[in-house]
Amino acid sequence: MHTMRRSRVPYLLLVPAVAILLLGMGYPLIWQIITSLQEYGLAQQFGQPAPFVGVDNYVTLAANPQLWLVVGKSLAFCVLTAAITMVIGVGLALLMTGVTKTARLILQIALLLAWAMPVVAAMTIWIWLFDRRRGVINYLLDMIPGVEMNRFDWLASPVTFLLVASIIVVWMSVPFVAFSVYAGLTQVSDEVLEAASLDGASGWQRFWGIIAPMIRPVLSIVLLLQLIWDLRVFTQIKMLQDAGSASGDYDLLGTYIYKLGTSSQDFGAASAVSILVLAITVALSWFYIRSLLREDAA
Amino acid sequence: MRKMRKIGAVAAATAALVVLAGCSTAAPEDEGGQDITLWLMGGDTPDALRDYLKTEYADATGGTLTIEEQDWADALAKLTTALPDAENTPDVTEIGNTWSPTFTTVGAFTDITDLMPELGGDDLLPSFVEAGAVDGANYAVPYYFGSRYIFYRKDLWSAAGLPVPTTLEEFNTSAAALRTDGQSGFYIGGEDWRNGISWIFANGGELAVKNGDTWESSLSDPSTIAGLQQLQALYTSASLAPVNEADSTPWVNINDNEATGAPEAATIIAPGWARWSIGDLAPDPEDSTKTVATWNPDKFGVFVLPGVDGGVAPVFAGGSNIAISAASKNQEASKELLKIIFSEEYQTMLGENGLGPANLQYADALGDDEFATALIDSAADSKLTPAAPGWAAVEGSGLLEEFFGKVNGGGDIEALAAEYDEKITALLNG
Numbered sequence: 167m168h169t170m171r172r173s174r175v176p177y178l179l180l181v182p183a184v185a186i187l188l189l190g191m192g193y194p195l196i197w198q199i200i201t202s203l204q205e206y207g208l209a210q211q212f213g214q215p216a217p218f219v220g221v222d223n224y225v226t227l228a229a230n231p232q233l234w235l236v237v238g239k240s241l242a243f244c245v246l247t248a249a250i251t252m253v254i255g256v257g258l259a260l261l262m263t264g265v266t267k268t269a270r271l272i273l274q275i276a277l278l279l280a281w282a283m284p285v286v287a288a289m290t291i292w293i294w295l296f297d298r299r300r301g302v303i304n305y306l307l308d309m310i311p312g313v314e315m316n317r318f319d320w321l322a323s324p325v326t327f328l329l330v331a332s333i334i335v336v337w338m339s340v341p342f343v344a345f346s347v348y349a350g351l352t353q354v355s356d357e358v359l360e361a362a363s364l365d366g367a368s369g370w371q372r373f374w375g376i377i378a379p380m381i382r383p384v385l386s387i388v389l390l391l392q393l394i395w396d397l398r399v400f401t402q403i404k405m406l407q408d409a410g411s412a413s414g415d416y417d418l419l420g421t422y423i424y425k426l427g428t429s430s431q432d433f434g435a436a437s438a439v440s441i442l443v444l445a446i447t448v449a450l451s452w453f454y455i456r457s458l459l460r461e462d463a464a
Numbered sequence: 465m466r467k468m469r470k471i472g473a474v475a476a477a478t479a480a481l482v483v484l485a486g487c488s489t490a491a492p493e494d495e496g497g498q499d500i501t502l503w504l505m506g507g508d509t510p511d512a513l514r515d516y517l518k519t520e521y522a523d524a525t526g527g528t529l530t531i532e533e534q535d536w537a538d539a540l541a542k543l544t545t546a547l548p549d550a551e552n553t554p555d556v557t558e559i560g561n562t563w564s565p566t567f568t569t570v571g572a573f574t575d576i577t578d579l580m581p582e583l584g585g586d587d588l589l590p591s592f593v594e595a596g597a598v599d600g601a602n603y604a605v606p607y608y609f610g611s612r613y614i615f616y617r618k619d620l621w622s623a624a625g626l627p628v629p630t631t632l633e634e635f636n637t638s639a640a641a642l643r644t645d646g647q648s649g650f651y652i653g654g655e656d657w658r659n660g661i662s663w664i665f666a667n668g669g670e671l672a673v674k675n676g677d678t679w680e681s682s683l684s685d686p687s688t689i690a691g692l693q694q695l696q697a698l699y700t701s702a703s704l705a706p707v708n709e710a711d712s713t714p715w716v717n718i719n720d721n722e723a724t725g726a727p728e729a730a731t732i733i734a735p736g737w738a739r740w741s742i743g744d745l746a747p748d749p750e751d752s753t754k755t756v757a758t759w760n761p762d763k764f765g766v767f768v769l770p771g772v773d774g775g776v777a778p779v780f781a782g783g784s785n786i787a788i789s790a791a792s793k794n795q796e797a798s799k800e801l802l803k804i805i806f807s808e809e810y811q812t813m814l815g816e817n818g819l820g821p822a823n824l825q826y827a828d829a830l831g832d833d834e835f836a837t838a839l840i841d842s843a844a845d846s847k848l849t850p851a852a853p854g855w856a857a858v859e860g861s862g863l864l865e866e867f868f869g870k871v872n873g874g875g876d877i878e879a880l881a882a883e884y885d886e887k888i889t890a891l892l893n894g
Contacts, residue, residue: 207894208857212548212570212790298706322708408537411655411708413866428541429860430891 195444202437211433223438232414233422233439239328240419241446244396247332247339251392254336255343256385260373262348274345281341289405292334296320321410328418334402339395343388350384351377390454394447400424419443497527498797500555503543505784506536508608508737509558510817513810520804525797536560540860547572547789555792556801562849564595564604564785566856569894573603573787579799580605583806584823591848592822596785606822607805608814609783610735611842612659615718615742618765620647620730628765632666632772636694640701642730649702651717651729653709654872655865658780659733663698664691665778665847666771671864672850672892679852681888683867683881692877699872704728707873710865715741718764719757733769735782736818736839766838771845781846783820853894863887 202223204216227233258277262270280288295302298319307315320326354377362372378385400420407416417425419439427436502517514531521529532554534542540563546552547567559567567573573596576583580602589606596604614635621628624642629635635650642649652659661671669688672681682688705712715738717729722745732738742764743757769777786805788798804810811821815829818836820843830836849855858864867884871877 208544208566209570209894211544212572214570319706319708322706411710411865411869412537412862413655413708413869414862415866424541425860425862428544429862430857431544431860432857 206434208431248392258344259347277341350381503554503557563856604785604787607786609820654707655710655869657868667691679892
């Protein structure tokens with residue numbers, strides 16, 4: 167009897183969390199799946215019945231080369247941006263362990279301010295920095311002899327547009343990576359590192375041979391979160407589009423769905439693309455979840 | 465125990481707040497007035513007019529009128545999500561005239577046919593009334609109109625020995641002649657289709673035509689192609705504006721640049737209310753971070769875009785409609801607001817501020833200066849975009865910006881027209 171009661175308690179304690187998750191995330195998800203199987207346009211938004219069309223929305227989308235272009239661009243954008251964020255973030259975390267207390271404090275406060283800055287405020291400043299006419303970036307680059315950057319329009323071609331977007335997203339996400347990894351680093355025992363350096367391990371060897379494996383759980387969850395966030399990036403792209411061009415060449419998945427749904431009023435197709443994004447996210451996370459399960463089993 | 469009591473106190477305070485909040489929303493009804501919300505698009509309606517509406521509404525009903533300004537760029541998305549929702553809908557909303565057919569067709573607005581005689585009836589701008597009517601019933605009515613015309617630098621044009629052009633071709637040639645490395649002869653963004661369509665209309669082309677019961681995009685029509693070829697040549701030879709710039713604020717380019725003392729454009733096309741931003745710049749005495757523009761008739765002038773064979777080219781009929789949301793809980797109060805907007809006094813105020821009044825009886829209020837003449841002349845021949853049920857979706861999709869950007873970027877017009885005809889036709893019929 168005693169053991170029976172004890173084994174039930176954890177499940178009971180899980181009930182509120184699961185209920186909130188189901189309510190908060192299950193409802194929109196189910197609505198989205200249903201909508202993606204319907205013809206749902208402006209008329210349905212204003213109360214007309216929405217006819218079920220099976221997988222028509224998916225079939226139409228699969229045949230649309232523009233969607234696959236956007237998916238490709240988004241994946242490339244999220245992998246590159248997440249990778250750069252990780253490199254800079256880990257670098258800053260290592261720097262924090264290496265510098266004096268005052269320097270570390272200054273670094274931490276600076277990172278914290280960047281992290282705490284509201285996206286819209288930060289974006290406004292970034293857009294000013296890259297402004298074609300009066301931007302500081304062009305002004306500074308133009309001062310380098312031989313570089314002709316006066317009036318260079320960063321937002322005029324998709325490549326430089328996404329480059330600017332990537333720089334901004336990296337700037338916004340580096341603090342999170344740096345702090346998480348720094349927290350991980352404080353758990354690496356000094357004795358082990360000291361022993362390794364006595365045995366003649368170089369700094370590079372110590373990082374790859376000792377530090378990286380020890381903080382691997384932190385690195386992998388942070389990388390996964392970065393990948394997911396950078397795949398779903400919306401505000402930064404939308405605001406850059408408002409400053410530059412909103413034409414299709416400048417779309418990533420977030421703005422593509424927004425345009426398809428709220429602007430062109432095809433909620434069925436927009437839901438179908440959202441489900442696709444969900445599938446990509448699950449696929450990305452799958453490796454991580456599998457390794458978690460394996461660790462649990464071990 | 466003490467801790468428990470504290471939590472109890474917090475809970476009681478929270479409950480009290482909730483109750484109080486509930487009271488405050490219910491209160492105005494006790495005073496007899498209904499609070500309503502009006503959405504205005506962009507900053508075109510001057511503050512004085514907004515204040516007038518608020519005061520008059522309070523006097524007439526005892527309620528409060530809240531005016532919320534929506535950005536044009538996101539307005540379509542906001543209208544789509546807010547209008548069907550009784551809890552979040554604006555009671556009355558301004559809506560882009562070209563979006564009226566779409567929202568009217570799906571039943572977003574209240575039928576106000578009965579109210580029409582009181583609002584001005586047959587005196588209201590006919591093309592806009594039509595855009596907001598379905599099967600003879602009226603839903604959205606005109607708010608103001610403002611066709612676009614040309615603002616030019618008299619000093620630069622006369623220094624180059626160029627007269628005011630009388631044909632479209634002469635305009636194109638003069639604009640190209642005025643271009644230098646640092647100055648657009650005619651400043652137009654590559655994606656700016658709202659101004660670019662004037663060249664299509666002038667050549668007898670259309671964006672879409674109705675074939676029987678279905679709408680078809682007509683970019684491949686020979687007349688449309690002819691207009692696009694002219695536009696492409698003009699953009700290439702006369703404009704330094706970025707190819708990815710859409711409908712923008714071109715007046716910053718015609719004023720003297722503060723840094724160089726010279727303008728960046730000899731000519732622009734803009735709605736009439738741009739005049740308040742054009743002129744000699746001086747620091748604002750009330751706010752040193754801003755500048756005020758004073759119109760200088762020796763340096764600046766206006767004319768109407770000429771047609772292919774002289775006369776006036778049909779330009780985009782800019783402006784808005786206004787309608788009551790069908791989901792609004794305050795239908796009667798909303799009708800009161802419409803009556804105020806269509807009163808002689810408010811219509812006159814619109815005209816005095818350079819906005820074409822919906823009721824043409826009060827068009828005199830625009831005055832008889834060069835701006836009023838240009839506005840009235842250009843409005844006479846102006847054209848609306850196709851009244852197709854899916855037109856708002858076409859605008860929302862950004863396909864027109866894309867198409868015009870690619871054309872002006874030097875693309876193959878016929879191939880692009882065929883490609884975008886297919887994409888746009890798919891959206892046109894709702």
